[in-house]
Amino acid sequence: MPTRSITELTTLATDALVRAGARRAMAESTARALVAAEAQHLSSHGLSRVPQYCAHLASGRVDGQAVPRVQQTRPAALLVDAADGFAFPACELAVQEAIRSARACGAAFAGVTNSHHSGAAALQLAPVAAAGMVGLAFSNSPGAMPAWGGKRPLFGTNPIAAVFPRRAQGIDQSPLVIDLSLSKVARGKLMVAKQEGRSIPEGWALDKDGNPTTDPAEGMEGMMLPAGGVKGAMLALVVELLCCALTGAAFGFEADSFFPAEGNRPRIGQAFLVIDPAALAGGDVFHARIETLVEAMLVDEDVRLPGSRREALADRAVLEGIAVPDALLAQLEALA
Numbered sequence: 001m002p003t004r005s006i007t008e009l010t011t012l013a014t015d016a017l018v019r020a021g022a023r024r025a026m027a028e029s030t031a032r033a034l035v036a037a038e039a040q041h042l043s044s045h046g047l048s049r050v051p052q053y054c055a056h057l058a059s060g061r062v063d064g065q066a067v068p069r070v071q072q073t074r075p076a077a078l079l080v081d082a083a084d085g086f087a088f089p090a091c092e093l094a095v096q097e098a099i100r101s102a103r104a105c106g107a108a109f110a111g112v113t114n115s116h117h118s119g120a121a122a123l124q125l126a127p128v129a130a131a132g133m134v135g136l137a138f139s140n141s142p143g144a145m146p147a148w149g150g151k152r153p154l155f156g157t158n159p160i161a162a163v164f165p166r167r168a169q170g171i172d173q174s175p176l177v178i179d180l181s182l183s184k185v186a187r188g189k190l191m192v193a194k195q196e197g198r199s200i201p202e203g204w205a206l207d208k209d210g211n212p213t214t215d216p217a218e219g220m221e222g223m224m225l226p227a228g229g230v231k232g233a234m235l236a237l238v239v240e241l242l243c244c245a246l247t248g249a250a251f252g253f254e255a256d257s258f259f260p261a262e263g264n265r266p267r268i269g270q271a272f273l274v275i276d277p278a279a280l281a282g283g284d285v286f287h288a289r290i291e292t293l294v295e296a297m298l299v300d301e302d303v304r305l306p307g308s309r310r311e312a313l314a315d316r317a318v319l320e321g322i323a324v325p326d327a328l329l330a331q332l333e334a335l336a
Helices: 006-020 024-039 049-059 087-105 121-130 188-195 216-221 230-245 283-297 308-320 326-335
Strands: 069-074 077-081 107-115 134-139 160-168 171-180 268-275
Touching: 006 024, 006 049, 006 326, 024 049, 024 087, 024 121, 024 308, 049 326, 069 087, 077 087, 087 107, 087 121, 087 268, 121 134, 121 160, 121 171, 121 268, 134 230, 160 283, 171 308, 188 216, 230 268
Parallel strands: 077 107
Antiparallel strands: 069 077, 107 268, 134 160, 134 268, 160 171
16 A cells, blocks of 8 residues: 655645635644544544545535534533534534633533534544543434334444543653444444445444344444443433534434435534543642552553554654555545
């Protein structure tokens, strides 16, 4: 596979999105997020999304000229309207405002409405960790999982992410980063498997008739299975309510799948909770407690701190670039 630098790929993705109809600031924000995911080997939320996003611009599922705005605010709560644009500029604004509010109030909740696919949730929280705060991120997505006992896709795969900053011996350490989909795997993995002509393991998805399948195309037309059975389904319900009932966004079953070019404007929601440790037991106590737990975890030599592998991959990508499949690179170059 050919290798390209992060700068080259960001420019390529930006140009493709601008050519498809996105304003440059929106395109740049979106391209940065997709390339950052690709650098961490999260290909289901990386460059493979560029052709999909361009198709959504062309069909009108996304307003390429939208400008997100803070629609409503109180001291520790705010709502950002993505205005049917891509999610990334709206999420950046929500996180930025939540950090500002948390500095003043100790904690802040920011919702995003009328939004789109928000990619790898943990990447949205990097500024929170950089600010020395704890962050939680949630997003719903088009219906892909049934309610427990149900037979139709109702909830999205609904990712949850969290970030906890670290400081040991007065030196900033890599934060703990937790990021998971509430389906057994992210639905984007089926999209990548279909593009690459691969089958998927049994147990990831059901076809439209509710039968187990190893065909990613059948799984995309059918349903994902929740992680942890009924517990995963209940957590997916929690995310739907946090991201939609509080923000006025569309529930998963109201949003058409991201995969086709045609469909409605998804208008889904995201939510972010930012907490300043200084407002509770204090920063020193927080960091001491974090390190006590980290040390206990690392007593077992096979334990890997969450987020460490992704950070190592991202650092490597800065130095060595990112390998991109030939067909995808050709598609990106044609779109740009």
